[in-house]
Amino acid sequence: MINLHSLYTFIDLxxxxxxxxxxxxxARDKGLDVFGVLVVSFTVACGGGIIRDVCIxxxxxxxxxxxxxxxxxxxxxxxxMGLSPLMKLLDRPxxxxxxxxxxLFAVSGAEKALxxxxxxxxxxxxxxxxxxxxxxxRDIFLNRIPxxxxxxxxASAALLGAVVVVAGHSWGIPNGWVSPAGFIICLVIRLxxxxxxxxxxxxxxxxx
Amino acid sequence: MINLHSLYTFIDLxxxxxxxxxxxxxARDKGLDVFGVLVVSFTVACGGGIIRDVCIxxxxxxxxxxxxxxxxxxxxxxxxMGLSPLMKLLDRPxxxxxxxxxxLFAVSGAEKALxxxxxxxxxxxxxxxxxxxxxxxRDIFLNRIPxxxxxxxxASAALLGAVVVVAGHSWGIPNGWVSPAGFIICLVIRLxxxxxxxxxxxxxxxxx
Amino acid sequence: MINLHSLYTFIDLxxxxxxxxxxxxxARDKGLDVFGVLVVSFTVACGGGIIRDVCIxxxxxxxxxxxxxxxxxxxxxxxxMGLSPLMKLLDRPxxxxxxxxxxLFAVSGAEKALxxxxxxxxxxxxxxxxxxxxxxxRDIFLNRIPxxxxxxxxASAALLGAVVVVAGHSWGIPNGWVSPAGFIICLVIRLxxxxxxxxxxxxxxxxx
Numbered sequence: 001m002i003n004l005h006s007l008y009t010f011i012d013l014x015x016x017x018x019x020x021x022x023x024x025x026x027a028r029d030k031g032l033d034v035f036g037v038l039v040v041s042f043t044v045a046c047g048g049g050i051i052r053d054v055c056i057x058x059x060x061x062x063x064x065x066x067x068x069x070x071x072x073x074x075x076x077x078x079x080x081m082g083l084s085p086l087m088k089l090l091d092r093p094x095x096x097x098x099x100x101x102x103x104l105f106a107v108s109g110a111e112k113a114l115x116x117x118x119x120x121x122x123x124x125x126x127x128x129x130x131x132x133x134x135x136x137x138r139d140i141f142l143n144r145i146p147x148x149x150x151x152x153x154x155a156s157a158a159l160l161g162a163v164v165v166v167a168g169h170s171w172g173i174p175n176g177w178v179s180p181a182g183f184i185i186c187l188v189i190r191l192x193x194x195x196x197x198x199x200x201x202x203x204x205x206x207x208x
Numbered sequence: 209m210i211n212l213h214s215l216y217t218f219i220d221l222x223x224x225x226x227x228x229x230x231x232x233x234x235a236r237d238k239g240l241d242v243f244g245v246l247v248v249s250f251t252v253a254c255g256g257g258i259i260r261d262v263c264i265x266x267x268x269x270x271x272x273x274x275x276x277x278x279x280x281x282x283x284x285x286x287x288x289m290g291l292s293p294l295m296k297l298l299d300r301p302x303x304x305x306x307x308x309x310x311x312l313f314a315v316s317g318a319e320k321a322l323x324x325x326x327x328x329x330x331x332x333x334x335x336x337x338x339x340x341x342x343x344x345x346r347d348i349f350l351n352r353i354p355x356x357x358x359x360x361x362x363a364s365a366a367l368l369g370a371v372v373v374v375a376g377h378s379w380g381i382p383n384g385w386v387s388p389a390g391f392i393i394c395l396v397i398r399l400x401x402x403x404x405x406x407x408x409x410x411x412x413x414x415x416x
Numbered sequence: 417m418i419n420l421h422s423l424y425t426f427i428d429l430x431x432x433x434x435x436x437x438x439x440x441x442x443a444r445d446k447g448l449d450v451f452g453v454l455v456v457s458f459t460v461a462c463g464g465g466i467i468r469d470v471c472i473x474x475x476x477x478x479x480x481x482x483x484x485x486x487x488x489x490x491x492x493x494x495x496x497m498g499l500s501p502l503m504k505l506l507d508r509p510x511x512x513x514x515x516x517x518x519x520l521f522a523v524s525g526a527e528k529a530l531x532x533x534x535x536x537x538x539x540x541x542x543x544x545x546x547x548x549x550x551x552x553x554r555d556i557f558l559n560r561i562p563x564x565x566x567x568x569x570x571a572s573a574a575l576l577g578a579v580v581v582v583a584g585h586s587w588g589i590p591n592g593w594v595s596p597a598g599f600i601i602c603l604v605i606r607l608x609x610x611x612x613x614x615x616x617x618x619x620x621x622x623x624x
Contacts, residue, residue: 030561033615033616033617034616034617035569035571035572035616036564036571036616039564039571050471054262054470054471055258055262055267055268055269055272056267056268057267057268059471059472059473060471060472060473060529060534060538061471064471064537064538064541064542065534065535065537065538066537067537070537070541113268118268118273119273121272121273121274121275121278122268122272122273125272125278126272136349140348140349140556141552141556141561141562142561143351143559143560143561144351145238145349145350145351146349148244148247153243155243155244155247156243199241200241200242200243200244201241201242262470263466263470263475263476263477263480264475264476265475265476321476326476326481327481329480329481329482329483329486330476330480330481333480333486334480344557348556348557351559352559353446353557353558353559354557356452356455361451363451363452363455364451407449408449408450408451408452409449409450
């Protein structure tokens with residue numbers, strides 16, 4: 001039987017790695033120094049999870065107290081900064097890592113909120129916040145409007161992934177199926193949105 | 209006898225509606241997509257309250273766990289985005305909604321901090337933070353210096369509203385009078401400041 | 417025998433004064449009004465500590481519940497705004513105050529996390545976050561990339577100060593020595609970095 005706690009820890013660490021790569025590459029391209037890249041990488045990777053943990057009362061936040069999060073984001077930052085051949089490989093795939101991180105965090109955020117005994121709405125909202133929080137912090141640090149508010153379906157994919165997790169648990173579907181389903185649905189929607197430039201409509205044109 | 213808890217919940221929901229309208233209009237005018245408008249609207253409306261709840265130990269924050277906050281901000285965002293005739297009516301009044309939200313949140317923030325047993329300073333500061341937090345987050349998202357630091361008397365009106373609530377309770381004035389008094393004083397000062405362009409002095413001119 | 421709790425409160429208040437001066441001068445130079453300067457000054461001075469307190473479960477945060485923090489930052493803001501002769505003296509030394517605040521908060525952040533029973537990693541990370549948090553918030557408010565990510569050794573000095581504190585306590589070095597050692601090491605590194613423009617390398621040049 002799958003242990004829910006170790007499941008979401010594993011998913012969380014994988015998401016941490018994915019977002020740390022994306023944060024480190026963005027920080028490196030802005031010309032930040034080594035330590036700046038490490039800090040941004042860690043903040044992007046763990047920021048969403050720290051917000052989630054503070055909101056569900058998981059004190060101190062796992063991102064601060066569990067050395068594995070720090071280690072994973074330092075390793076990701078070193079890979080992004082230093083290993084040139086790998087870096088070349090990663091330059092394009094960073095958007096894939098970002099999509100992986102989004103899907104992993106949407107699931108782990110919802111799972112953790114549920115495992116702390118909170119209600120479905122908290123789990124859905126914090127799943128999405130865990131998933132998009134790091135990217136919003138990255139864009140605020142880099143002094144631009146968070147891209148999640150403008151680009152292809154992004155936060156809405158995370159929301160759907162979290163909804164799948166919460167619905168799966170409340171319908172009594174076995175744990176081993178729920179997280180993978182939420183992950184795959186979020187990831188597929190995000191990748192399809194990237195490939196076909198799916199966008200949600202906006203209403204500002206009405207003013208022209 | 210008025211129940212303090214349901215009083216501040218009602219005030220809080222009214223403030224949520226007012227700020228959600230203001231956030232949604234700002235996000236729509238920036239050209240964000242439907243989901244972006246919903247997210248900004250919810251964040252502006254509930255951001256200040258979530259900060260307050262985290263600081264007073266009200267875990268999970270009401271903005272995340274109470275579906276009424278989400279519902280109210282979604283309705284406000286739909287009104288701001290979709291209902292053109294209403295939207296036209298709301299375009300100018302957005303500044304009035306903002307003033308209403310400011311006054312409602314200053315009162316509800318202070319009331320909630322007191323009802324959780326915290327001291328007067330916590331109640332006053334969190335009243336103000338609840339009131340201005342959403343607007344500060346909105347401006348950070350939209351990548352500009354938070355207007356509250358520069359424009360007509362704003363945060364200081366919220367501070368005064370919170371002071372009135374705290375002073376009223378510590379002087380033993382009946383509950384039914386305290387919140388309305390704080391609300392009205394904050395609102396009147398804000399509206400007068402808007403009408404007559406009251407500004408606090410600044411000291412930067414000395415450097416010219 | 418030195419009482420650890422009153423020690424870090426004193427250090428914390430000294431750091432609050434130092435950062436409040438730095439926040440108030442920056443806000444004044446941006447032309448904010450009197451109240452805006454007070455708010456920015458308080459936020460810069462207490463923001464890092466409030467994040468720390470929320471993360472270690474010290475509810476409500478000392479910055480909100482202990483009137484001395486508010487008083488100290490109001491006094492610092494008044495000095496920065498009003499007392500012209502003193503202000504002239506402070507205009508250059510603001511960078512020294514910032515270095516003092518950095519060193520004091522790195523130590524007090526780590527001490528407080530330990531005194532709440534958290535592990536070494538939490539203490540080190542929160543020491544650094546307490547130290548740099550206020551400055552990051554200041555730069556986000558003033559709508560620029562946080563300078564700590566780009567300029568001379570800064571966050572890394574705070575990290576080292578926090579490491580010294582944590583290492584000192586876990587090696588059983590007497591309390592009276594640990595905090596001063598962490599403070600002095602952080603301060604000396606920061607001042608030397610300022611004097612000789614020490615910078616950590618960055619990797620962005622590789623892309624040219």
